[in-house]
Amino acid sequence: MKKSAAFAAIVVSMIAVISLPGCVGSGGGGCMGGGHGGHESPSAPPAEATVAVYSCPMHPNVTSPDPGFCPKCGMALVRR
Ligand SMILES: [Zn+2]
Structure with a gap:
């Protein structure tokens, strides 16, 4: 019975390690996901603003x- 609990703990820890490969390798800079996805979603101008109309x-x-x-x-x- 104790073996299964220990095995479960090992599996959980291995899953945690496997699911965070980028965190371990990148030096902890972008592992929370805020560095990459945070700054490009809210303030992107609409496509109409970039199309010049004469x-x-x-x-x-x-x-x-x-x-x-x-x-x-x-x-x-x-141009306007
Ligand atoms: Zn005219």
Whole structure:
């Protein structure tokens, strides 16, 4: 009966060691998971903010995802 308890304790400790290989090897820097996953989730800007939209100063309804010229008046599209 005591053997099974001791065996269970050994198994538990081995599982604990096996499940933390990165902790032992990396010097304890990123083993809590906060170093890598913590800083990129909350404040990522939406995709729309990174897409430049160009529009004609005289014709705001004329927009283009790329720089160019207004087809109505020929003015250069400005980024907004
Ligand atoms: Zn225009």
